[in-house]
Amino acid sequence: MVGAFHGHAHNRHCQLDWHPMYIDGTGHTEGKGCEHVFVSSNELAQSTRHASAFHQHQTIEEHFAFWDDDKYAALTLTSIETLTAELSILKDTLGLTNVDLIQFHSQERLYLDNLKEPPLKEILHIHYVQVLCELAEQRSEWDLAHEAANQVLTTIAASDLSQILAALSQARICIDSGYAKLQNTEALTAHMEIQLGIEECWEIGGDTYNQYEQEASQHQYRTALDDLEWLVVMHLFKLSKLSLSGMGVHLTFHLLVWRY
Structure with missing residues (x-):
């Protein structure tokens, strides 16, 4: 898990420093590279816990001997030749050199080093767009509540006084709730427009809004x-x-x- 998911467990900047894809053969045995060996050797604890000192040393030596054989077998000449040929084709197609590949790695690290949070004004602009969407929703809900209140008595018999009072009470609650939400959203919108210095409310669907x-x-x-x-x-x-x-x-x- 340390190798392939190191960047996911930490962050992309850490992956640039320690992912095996970016480490050469000399540096792979230092630092984080040793963790690969340690993880594989942890399984020896169960089989050597109750063994004698001789068999413990024998098991450990055999384990690392097989470890070396497996690693060397994975780096076969055929694989190296195939990958080298594919890399050469990609470099010729894209017009790149080995120096460019190293620079890409350095440029990405430099970009992450200088990466900062977006400016506060940009964050407020994004939040202002979200508030405008909420304002449009609240106005739509207010219009629906107002229309429903105007038609609340159309389906109730004139002689049913208790049902009329209950319907009017429910309509009043919907009207008051919708109007309170609309007022709060309008106040928040006006407050953000003052902070951002926006003289005219952005039109939904306009270039700046989009x-x-x-x-x-x-x-x-x-x-x-x-x-x-x-x-x-x-x-x-x-x-x-x-x-x-x-x-x-x-x-x-x-x-x-x-x-x-």
């Missing part, structure tokens, strides 16, 4: 994507603790349902 509405949608999308990514990683860790990782999706689902 610009910040798109930014608000992108912010909501990124937030939802981060939450989804966090849930996936959390679920993977849960499967690992339950020794269910690597199983099929349907089998894992049935086992989790049965367990809980």
Whole structure:
């Protein structure tokens, strides 16, 4: 889990520093790279706990001997030649060099180092767009409540006084509630317009409104994507603790349902 999901467990900037994809062969054995070896050797504790000192050393030596053989076998000459050829084709197609690839990595790290929160005014503009949407909804609800109040007695018999009073009371509650919400939203809108120095209320569907509405949608999308990514990683860790990782999706689902 440390390698592939390191950036998800921490952040993208940390992944640029420690993901195996960005670490060369000399640096991979330092720092975070040792965690891969430690994780694989943790399984030896169960089998060597009650063994003698001789068999403990023997098991540990065999484990790391097989570890080296597996790693060298994974780096076959065929794989290296295939990946090198594919990389050469991509570089020729895009007109890139090895220096460009290194610069891309440095530029991304520099971008994340200088990345800051959006200016306060930009955040207020996005919030102002959201308030305008809420204002339009409150006005629509107010119009519906007002129209319903005007027609509340059309379906009630004139002789049924108790039902007339109940209908009028319910209509008054809807009118008062809708008007209070509309007033609060109008006051919030006016307050934000004073803060932002907006002399004329933005028209819904206008160019400025659409610009910040798109930014608000992108912010909501990124937030939802981060939450989804966090849930996936959390679920993977849960499967690992339950020794269910690597199983099929349907089998894992049935086992989790049965367990809980």
